[in-house]
Amino acid sequence: MAQKRYYQKVIRTANKEKDCLRTAINSFPKITAEDIYMTLPEERRALINPIKRPDDEFVRDWLSEEYVHKGFKEGMPYFETMNGERVRSKAEQIIADHLKHAGIPYKYEYPMMINGELIHPDFKILRLSDRKEIYLEHCGREDKPSYYDDMVTRINNYAMNGIIIGDNLYLLFETHNAPLDVRVLDKMIEEQFR
Known part of the structure; x- marks a missing residue:
């Protein structure tokens, strides 16, 4: 009762x-x-500076910023995205193409300084809903101990510089026996990158 x-x-x-x-x-x-x-x-x-710029203008300006890409060593495999940019792996090509298809603005290997070192995160993404820049790293060789050690160091350096997993850093994993799962990528796109 x-x-x-x-x-x-x-x-x-x-x-x-x-x-x-x-x-x-x-x-x-x-x-x-x-x-x-x-x-x-x-x-x-044309005479007004708006309080909030329209999304299409904001994205256009964000994407138009020029930057120096990380170079490619001679003889490296050639993978090209729907945007016509060269990437380092088939998985990165898939990631870039899924981001493009979903309308998510991104920059491939945009340079940044962390602890005095120039690094190139795989993808710098503009989340348009809050205009926040976030990063996506494809951890594609986790079955190689040296690669794993380097990635742990990199992620720790990110964290010490305010780039935190689940806030403004997202990771996709892959090994020789467990390839990139595009369902995970698509879920990230829908739930975190919009």
Whole structure:
């Protein structure tokens, strides 16, 4: 009996909350403050510095930044993405093509300094929902001890410089016997990169 009364109170309160939310949604303006810029004529927009730049402009400028790619040694295999860029492995080609297909802006091997050393994370990604830059590393040779040791050092260096797994660093793993699982990649894209 006490449980039933409790449930009835919870339902009444939840219904009041639902009504309040419905009222708030119905009174929300059809055009948000961020959208006003796009309602202006193009000539007027040219004179204005918007509070929040439209996503397409932001992405275009982010992608247009030029940078020096890490070089390729002669004789290395050649893998080309749908974007026409050369990558180091078939798995990186798959990753790049999945990101492109999903509309996720990325930069391949964008250089950065960590502890005074120039490194090139596999993918620097722009998560458009919050305009946060995140990194994706493909750990593709985890069955080789020296590669594994180097990757652990790299991930620790990332962490010491504010690039934290699950926040702004994501990892995909692969070994000789366990190839890249694109289902994991697609789940990351849907749940973390949008």
